[in-house]
Amino acid sequence: MSMCKQMVSLADLPLGQKGIVCELKARNQVQRRLLDLGLITDTVVEALCQSPAGDPTAYQIRGAVIALRREEASNILVQLAESPYSKSWRAVNGRN
Numbered sequence: 001m002s003m004c005k006q007m008v009s010l011a012d013l014p015l016g017q018k019g020i021v022c023e024l025k026a027r028n029q030v031q032r033r034l035l036d037l038g039l040i041t042d043t044v045v046e047a048l049c050q051s052p053a054g055d056p057t058a059y060q061i062r063g064a065v066i067a068l069r070r071e072e073a074s075n076i077l078v079q080l081a082e083s084p085y086s087k088s089w090r091a092v093n094g095r096n
Contacts, residue, residue, distance in 0.1 A: 004079040010059070011073035013047045019078030020044055026075035038062040039076055 004022035013019045021043045024031055038061050039045070046060040056067040 004077070007077040007079055009074045010045060010047075010068070010076035010078050011057070011070045013045070013073075013078060013080075015047045015049060015057075018044055018046045018081035020081050021076060022079050023077040024075060025077065026072075030072070030075065034072070034076065037066055038064070044081060045076075045078060 004020070007022050008019070010019065010021075021039055021041055023041075024034055024039065026034055043062060048058040048060055048065065050057045051067075056069045057073060058065050058067050059073075
């Protein structure tokens with residue numbers, strides 16, 4: 001099981017930001033659909049763009065671009081992914 005902290009819903013992931021799937025809050029058929037799309041624990045997801053109306057949002061998931069409505073994306077909890085350019089990532093990995 002992954003050690004997630006500071007989780008946000010996928011619906012709240014800023015465009016251009018990557019997150020790591022920690023938990024699916026959805027159940028039954030919705031959960032099955034999300035799992036079938038590849039949204040399993042530790043999967044990296046990137047928010048790419050939104051429709052002009054703001055919903056749905058396109059996400060890069062395991063090499064595919066998938067559009068999810070806010071209602072669906074709010075059932076997916078992610079941890080913000082650290083970038084190799086972030087100060088905390090460099091400190092943890094012994095780089096300046």
